[in-house]
Amino acid sequence: MNSVETQLSKVIQGEIHTENQFRKFYSVDASSYQVIPKIIVIPKNEKDVINTIKIARKFKTSVTVRGAGTGLVGSALNRGIILDMKNFDSIKIKKNYAIVGPGVIKGALDRVLEKNKKFFPPNPSIGAFCSIGGMLGNNSSGSRSLKYGSIIDNVIEVTIIDGNGNKIILPKDKNFSNKIQKKIKINSKKIPNVSKSSSGYRIDKILSKNDSHKIIIGSEGTLGIVTSAKLKIKNIPKKRILFVIEYNSIKNAIKDCIFVNNTNPSAIEFVDKITLQQINHKFQRNTKCLLFVEYDEKINQNDKKMKSLISGKIVKKLTKKQDVEQWWKYRDSSLFYSLKNIKKENRIPHVIEDAAVPIERLTELFSILEKISKKFKTKSIVYGHIGNGNLHVRLIGERKKPSLIKNIATYYFDEIIKIGGTITAEHGDGLARSEFIKKQYGKTNYQTFQEIKKLFDPKNILNTGKIISEKSTIIKNFEKL
Ligand SMILES: Cc1cc2nc3c(=O)[nH]c(=O)nc-3n(C[C@H](O)[C@H](O)[C@H](O)COP(=O)(O)OP(=O)(O)OC[C@H]3O[C@@H](n4cnc5c(N)ncnc54)[C@H](O)[C@@H]3O)c2cc1C
Incomplete structure (x- = not known):
């Protein structure tokens, strides 16, 4: 028998699995989708990754790399081969960078890092559970990305295996970096006007050939399998101060957010009524939402200034490490609190959960959500990284109506694009949004994406169907609705 599995078993030093329980385990992630793969390879080393890709090329089978499977839009799900990179777990810490x-x-x-008094700034709310590979794949960020940027701003170098099975180190490989730069034709009018985005390939970040590694960040394993990354690390701030501020009007919270954003905070986060009702504190009865504002420098100065900057009421001012961490836990649990509050049959799968808009247009984002509520008879729960204009939305409505989900998404993304936003700020495109990338970026940029894909993966085997997609996948493959 000359199957993919037979060929793999001749050369792979790690594990190969085709048992049903493995295929089922790797068929889901934290999204609402399910896609059953054929084979799971757990490579032991780089040679295994190269051999898997070469065999997959021969058999025209897709290879999809997976981290911890906490992605929210099915980016790590596919048919074909799944590569689980859990054995690539080395960490080397140097003065200002880590190789992981x-x-x-x-x-x-x-x-x-903590033992070395250092930290890696991007901090997804899922906290300890995601992998570095998945963070690179999605260009993840978190609350502190407001000050320190997303992953794309915090990576120095990546080593990848491309779709031909070649090892490439970027930006070190000058020849390949030149090739990438030559492919880039950009229509800047169609680039989202936001401080962070995980949609498409981030061609806007490649200003010179020294930035060539940034094309890999957020590419969801469609251009190469990262086998090692050199990450920027920072000294842990000596002190933090966290203000929790209550508002009886979302409009006022937005106004304050814009003022506070000019004062270099390390985070400004938003939660609506659903989250605040879960917090062990007595807020005023008419409180509609909270802002969490954190500074990690000039603590006394910012403490003195805060009251005069805002119209909301400060209900907590925290400086003790334990208290700060406890209150961040409330914010980080927003997804959990929102799910807890919606009956399963009313949980619309998350497909519009991650847009971002320029912060001066946040009021419009809330009006779009109100229009959606009226037009499609839904309700929404909102929380997220408001300082970046990035709000996570959970929709409550009729779960078992996939056509409704697609209509809502089409409407929402059109409106978000019109006001200069991105359809995804940090969770990526995956099965939910890949088909909307052309609309987001327009023809010229999308053609550049296609050229880039061809350069790295001419046979289209790496995470086939994501980012560069011919078919609509938003309402296909939902796990039992
Ligand atoms: C409760 C909850 C809260 C969350 N909060 C946040 C948040 O605040 N901010 C945020 O950004 N995200 C958030 N997420 C989304 C998600 O956790 C992150 O995007 C996370 O970084 C994904 O990591 P992972 O290891 O689970 O990746 P996976 O889901 O396994 O994979 C994600 C993508 O990365 C690719 N990938 C994996 N490994 C590699 C590799 N070696 N080379 C190339 N590509 C690779 C995969 O193919 C896939 O496309 C949240 C998720 C949950 C469930």
């Missing part, structure tokens, strides 16, 4: 394998779990990196 993609299988390193964020919590493990945090613990090692």
Whole structure:
């Protein structure tokens, strides 16, 4: 028998699995989708990754790399081969950077860094559980990305295996970096006008050939499998101050957010009524939402200034590490609180959960959501990284109506694009949004994306169907609705 599995079993030093329980395990992630793969390879080393890709090329089978499977839009799900990179778990800490394998779990990196009084700034709310590979794949960020940027701003170098099975180090490989730069034709009018985005390939970040590694960040494993990454690390701030501010009007919270954003905070986060009702504190009865504002420098100065900057009421001013961490836990649990509050049959799968708009247009984002409520008879729960204009939305409505979900998404994304926003700020495109990328970026930029894909993966085997997509996948493959 000359099957993919037979060929793989001749050369792979790691594990190969085709048992049903493995295929089922790797068929889901934290999204609402399910796609059953054929084979799971757990490579032991780089040679295994190269051999898997070469065999997959021969058999025209897709290869999709997976981290911890906490992605929210099915980016790591596919048919064909799934590569689980958990054995790539080495961590080396230097003065201002760390060299890590993609299988390193964020919590493990945090613990090692803390011992060295360092931290890696991007901090997804899922906290300790995601992997570095998945963070690179999605261009993840978090609350502190407001000050420190997303992953794309915090990576120095990546080593990848491309769709031909070649090892490439970017931006070190000058020849390949030149090739990337030559492919880039950009229509800047169609680039989202936001401080962070995980939609499409981030061609707007490649200002010179020294930025060539940034094309990999957010590419969802469609251009190469990252086998190692050199990450920027920072000294842990000596002190933090966290203000929790209550508002009886969302409009006032937005106004304050815009003022506070000019004062270099390390985070400005938003939660609506659903989250605040879960917090062990007595807020005023008419409180509609909270802002969490954190500074990690000039603590006294910012403390003195805060009251005069805002119209909301400060209900907590926290400086003790434990208290700050406890209150961040409330914010980070927003997704959990929102799910807890919606009956399963009314949970619309998350497909519009991650847009961002220029912050001066946040009021319009809330009006769009109100229009959606009226037009499609839904309700929404909102929380997120408001300082970046990035709000996470959970929709409550009729779950078992996939056509409704597609109509809502089409309407929402059209409106978001019109006001200069991105359809995804940090969760990526995956199965939910890949088909909307052309609309987001327009023809010229999309053609550049296609050229880039061809350069890295001419046979289209890497995470086939994501980012560059011919078919609509938004309402296909939902796990039992
Ligand atoms: C409760 C909850 C809260 C969340 N909060 C946030 C948040 O605040 N901010 C945020 O940004 N995200 C958030 N997320 C989304 C998600 O957790 C992150 O995007 C996370 O970084 C994904 O990591 P992972 O290891 O689970 O990746 P996976 O889901 O396994 O994979 C994600 C993508 O990365 C690709 N990938 C994986 N490994 C590699 C590799 N070695 N080389 C190339 N590509 C690779 C995959 O193919 C896939 O396309 C949240 C998710 C949940 C469930």
